Amino acid sequence: MNAALQQDTLTRSVEDYLKAIYRLSPQGRPAATSEIAQRLELSPASVSGMVKRLSEQGLLEHIPYKGVQLTPDGRRAALRMLRRHRLIEAYLVAFLGYTWDTVHEEAERLEHAVSDTLVERMASVLGHPTVDPHGDPIPTSEGDILELASTPLAEVPAGATVEIRQVEEDQPDRLRYIASIGLRPGVQVTVVDRQPFQGPITVSVEGRPHVIGHELAQVVRCAADEQA
Amino acid sequence: MNAALQQDTLTRSVEDYLKAIYRLSPQGRPAATSEIAQRLELSPASVSGMVKRLSEQGLLEHIPYKGVQLTPDGRRAALRMLRRHRLIEAYLVAFLGYTWDTVHEEAERLEHAVSDTLVERMASVLGHPTVDPHGDPIPTSEGDILELASTPLAEVPAGATVEIRQVEEDQPDRLRYIASIGLRPGVQVTVVDRQPFQGPITVSVEGRPHVIGHELAQVVRCAADEQA
DNA sequence: CCTCATATTTAGGCAAACCTAAACTATGGT
DNA sequence: ACCATAGTTTAGGTTTGCCTAAATATGAGG
Numbered sequence: 001m002n003a004a005l006q007q008d009t010l011t012r013s014v015e016d017y018l019k020a021i022y023r024l025s026p027q028g029r030p031a032a033t034s035e036i037a038q039r040l041e042l043s044p045a046s047v048s049g050m051v052k053r054l055s056e057q058g059l060l061e062h063i064p065y066k067g068v069q070l071t072p073d074g075r076r077a078a079l080r081m082l083r084r085h086r087l088i089e090a091y092l093v094a095f096l097g098y099t100w101d102t103v104h105e106e107a108e109r110l111e112h113a114v115s116d117t118l119v120e121r122m123a124s125v126l127g128h129p130t131v132d133p134h135g136d137p138i139p140t141s142e143g144d145i146l147e148l149a150s151t152p153l154a155e156v157p158a159g160a161t162v163e164i165r166q167v168e169e170d171q172p173d174r175l176r177y178i179a180s181i182g183l184r185p186g187v188q189v190t191v192v193d194r195q196p197f198q199g200p201i202t203v204s205v206e207g208r209p210h211v212i213g214h215e216l217a218q219v220v221r222c223a224a225d226e227q228a
Numbered sequence: 229m230n231a232a233l234q235q236d237t238l239t240r241s242v243e244d245y246l247k248a249i250y251r252l253s254p255q256g257r258p259a260a261t262s263e264i265a266q267r268l269e270l271s272p273a274s275v276s277g278m279v280k281r282l283s284e285q286g287l288l289e290h291i292p293y294k295g296v297q298l299t300p301d302g303r304r305a306a307l308r309m310l311r312r313h314r315l316i317e318a319y320l321v322a323f324l325g326y327t328w329d330t331v332h333e334e335a336e337r338l339e340h341a342v343s344d345t346l347v348e349r350m351a352s353v354l355g356h357p358t359v360d361p362h363g364d365p366i367p368t369s370e371g372d373i374l375e376l377a378s379t380p381l382a383e384v385p386a387g388a389t390v391e392i393r394q395v396e397e398d399q400p401d402r403l404r405y406i407a408s409i410g411l412r413p414g415v416q417v418t419v420v421d422r423q424p425f426q427g428p429i430t431v432s433v434e435g436r437p438h439v440i441g442h443e444l445a446q447v448v449r450c451a452a453d454e455q456a
Numbered sequence: 457c458c459t460c461a462t463a464t465t466t467a468g469g470c471a472a473a474c475c476t477a478a479a480c481t482a483t484g485g486t
Numbered sequence: 487a488c489c490a491t492a493g494t495t496t497a498g499g500t501t502t503g504c505c506t507a508a509a510t511a512t513g514a515g516g
Binding site: 046066 | 504506512
Binding site: 032033034044045047048049052064065 | 465466
């Protein structure tokens with residue numbers, strides 16, 4: 001186990017970089033400097049600099065001009081942050097009156113400040129949930145994560161009925177809109193119509209039809225192969 | 229209202245300095261550079277540097293070689309942190325299984341990360357407590373604080389029975405010891421014996437006698453004028 | 457296969473906060 | 487009234503993490 005990984009040695013910034021890189025490389029595909037910069041709202045030059053330091057620390061693998069991948073140590077650290085973030089979200093929603101459109105930014109700050117002890121206490125009073133309020137899986141404290149297969153609502157064929165599984169969106173206003181039309185993890189929806197060329201999708205949610213744009217239909221993900 | 233005071237403009241360090249200075253100047257008596265350095269575990273030179281920056285920002289008044297006092301803006305910011313710290317402690321003890329010897333360091337990190345919203349939610353589910361688990365008063369969100377008069381146990385005359393009001397100690401091992409002999413806010417104790425020259429004090433707590441050193445008897449504070 | 461736009465990295469700077477070492481005050485004891 | 491010492495401040499240096507501007511690599515289209 002790398003010395004740099006020992007709990008508190010990672011700074012806030014480093015934790016944010018690792019999390020961002022994890023989110024950008026689903027199955028280990030390298031993440032581009034510019035993607036990281038965009039996600040963290042930093043200049044590409046700053047990212048280059050940090051990436052260099054992090055690969056010297058053994059947290060990631062960097063092939064210049066090509067991209068960045070997490071090492072096992074880096075991945076472990078990223079999943080630790082993801083666990084914290086998602087458990088904090090779940091806790092705030094369950095016990096402190098937060099809704100899914102307001103909880104992200106609070107968790108974003110708290111995840112760097114809580115101790116492992118506190119995280120596990122929250123997990124415990126929550127009954128060790130496996131998903132957060134957006135339906136995203138919560139990594140275990142051992143660093144395992146169960147990514148459930150899911151397809152974007154945008155790709156569900158017309159006529160199919162599916163269950164919403166996760167909503168991968170951080171922006172409060174968009175989340176609030178999605179919630180307002182009843183799209184939440186666990187809800188059953190039927191795709192009534194699907195226009196070609198990134199066109200809008202018409203879904204029936206709890207009996208009522210809604211037309212949503214392709215971009216939103218991209219972040220709403222459904223159980224993979226249902227067809228009730 | 230000073231621009232620098234506007235919520236998130238203060239860094240973690242600055243927040244810690246202000247809190248330390250508040251704690252060091254009970255009734256506006258200036259705090260010495262070396263005292264601040266000791267409390268924050270920094271070199272006196274570093275404190276000098278920061279003090280200069282903070283007085284330029286209007287958060288404190290510095291008379292070189294004499295000492296430091298908070299301005300109204302500085303005091304407001306310090307009380308805001310104190311409120312956060314103490315409410316977080318109260319919350320963690322009430323809902324997440326913390327005890328008073330473990331809660332301080334967790335709160336020390338969280339107080340910089342929570343939003344005003346979260347602090348007020350915690351206050352609300354706690355029923356707006358006025359004191360924290362150590363008996364320290366919690367400032368209101370308007371920045372008022374009600375310091376109850378109290379005397380150190382070390383100064384209570386032999387024979388008197390008093391109620392413990394607060395325990396002003398941050399070190400876990402000392403707190404744990406104090407708790408182990410039953411000294412907690414709200415408990416009634418009788419001073420059985422008091423030796424002169426900073427000597428030990430013998431107190432009867434819930435029927436059992438305990439001898440404690442002067443230093444500990446200094447941090448345990450009692451309701452001022454009781455004499456049952 | 458060369459060119460050029462785009463992506464990336466390097467170079468050089470800055471601010472926050474810390475440090476050590478050196479210079480400077482303030483003051484209590486004679 | 488002096489002077490040694492304890493307490494403070496200044497000077498100069500380091501690290502982290504960001505920035506802009508300039509240099510360089512990649513790779514797609516002609």
